[in-house]
Amino acid sequence: MQNHQFIVSLLVSNHAGVLTRVSSLFARRSFNIDSLTVGVTEDPSLSRMAIVSWGDDYLREQIVKQLQKLVDVKKVQLMQSDKIVIRELMIVKIRIKKGELPEVMQAISAYRSNVVDLSPDSIAIEVTGEPAKLNAFLAYVAPYEIIEMCRTGPTAMGRSTYCLENDTY
């Protein structure tokens, strides 16, 4: 069976140890995690996670079923890629030499990204978008010296009536 990347969204109890329960499940069952994001929801008793994972159909099914067995996991949804918006945030700091700034600024504008810090020899840029856009931006700035970078990992939400709370409202 072929491997695919997929996103699983979870609603989980918002209390200590839940992140450990979820990540330890992935570890002990040899499930893959590419990224995991978590944050509180409009209901403070619940947090929402977006886990990017990969594997074949068997693994995908097992991941959902095993997650559903965790008491702290209230809802699990395998996100259908054509029905969702995906966003990731990246901050990348690159070294700039004299005269390079205008060219970098052009790229920043083309990628609709923002300058979040500027010093005489470095610039920090915030890029938001689908992971592919972030990758493209990274490829563009590759000739420059990347001093450091960080990515949040993608988070995702269904479009229109496609909701995690109760599948559709």
Place this chain on the structure above:
Amino acid sequence: MVKTGAQIVISTLLEQGVDTIFGYPGGTVLHIYDELYKHSDRIRHITTCHEQGAVHAADGYARVTGKTGVVIATSGPGATNLVTGIANAYLDSTPLIAITGNVATSMLGRDSFQEVDISGITMPITKHNYLVKDISRLAETIRDAFALASSGRPGPVLIDITKDVQAGSAEYLPAEADTPQLLEPHVSERKLDEAARLIRDAERPYIYCGGGVVISNASQSLIEFADKIDAPIGLSIMGLSAVPYSNPHFLGMVGMHGRYGATKALYESDLLIAIGTRFSDRAVGNRLEFSRDRKVLQIDIDPAEIGKNIGVTLGLVGDVGEVLDALNKKLEPQRRAAWGERIAYIKAHPDHNLEMDPAKLTPQAVIRGVCQRMGDNVVATDVGQHQMWTTQYYQFKKPRTFITSGGLGAMGFGMGAAIGACVGSGRKRTVLFTSDGSFHMNMNEMATAVSCGLPLIVIVLNNNALGMVRQWQTLFFGARYSNTTLDRKTDYVKLAEAFGAKGLRAASDEEYERCLEEAFQADTPVLIECAIDSDERVLPMIPPGGSIEDIILR
């Protein structure tokens, strides 16, 4: 009314109908033990020699009674000593509540004396666990824990309670004894119809059952089902005792050390109906061969088990008893003459029931001797060759009478489990089959059996070796017996006597008969050491990852 945390623990346990607890006192559970002292008329506490013995006892008690077992241990080493027993209950789906004390909330995270993060340690081996730091959540947590441990697919739940919570006070509101049942899944009519169609279309259906049938108390439904569709039954180790040995459909245990006919017939089937089983590798061997050329209908209460180890044609998620009853209503009686004849032929094959050499005291004779005297009392085992011989030669009559460590395969399980099983069965005669290897792991619990005055017969099959490992070394490691020849100088008779039990020894059939005669008259613990050959092997054997093609018969 206002109660202390320790009083709330006892009150909620009483709400849940708990009348027996296994445990071991210590610094961080002193408050709970103080309340146990005051409630000794309503809750019997059995103090073991080691927390591992206590948790295995709670496990054995739960398996025999069908109730949730309860074990209490102190923080730190008390808690870590529970770990093997909790893992054991997790793998065999036993409903179990483990209550541990922990250091006071203000001392947590400071590496205080006897502090361990037991909820962190047991996270992967519990259905769920709790660290209670707020007394206002205590009663609710214990009620939730009981509901969780016994509902759906049962399992262990650990509740770690800090010392200040036990000592503190809070308002306590009594609750109904019956805990809120978590929502159980129900199978749709459409799926039941699909299953019925698969069964009708099958020429050679085969029923393969696991512990789920025992847990669900579904033996009668299963037997009716087998009669109705005229199909043979093979069991996993956890399923043993679900069907009486005498049932004409019963072929024996399937798998690595299963009966030849049970596995052979499975491989000739065109529809495998798997009920309450998780297709352990020890039962399945080669996963692809196991399900090749046959359809698989799997019934289990845990949705994650459907298709986890074996791909299925159709999965039904629900309580197996409920699903079987629904199928029994749907299906008309079927007859499969050709398949029946073929099964009879396989069953008559000399390899189906291997007889051991009658000239010496054999494991077969040891186990049959007990079986002939026992009625439907409980039999427990430890882990290793003696365990497999018990599965092969003991003829179980009633569900919940076979207590063994199936999934975890924990040597040392037997003594504690047999004690719990004996207590759970109302102190009826209980037999433990163990071995020199397993018995030495937790033989300290002989002292517990003696203090409780239990009618327990401990049969030690002594081959002076770690027999199962030795067998693998014989077969797969060129007979290089690395560290498996024990030759211990233990005098079992004196040892039993030193514990205050009766000790007997048998090296021949005649001696063994005399020992049994005496043991079955005693009403206190008796140990019988049976001297058997070091090279006695468990056969047949399908090597790990193998199929029926690879079976070793002699």
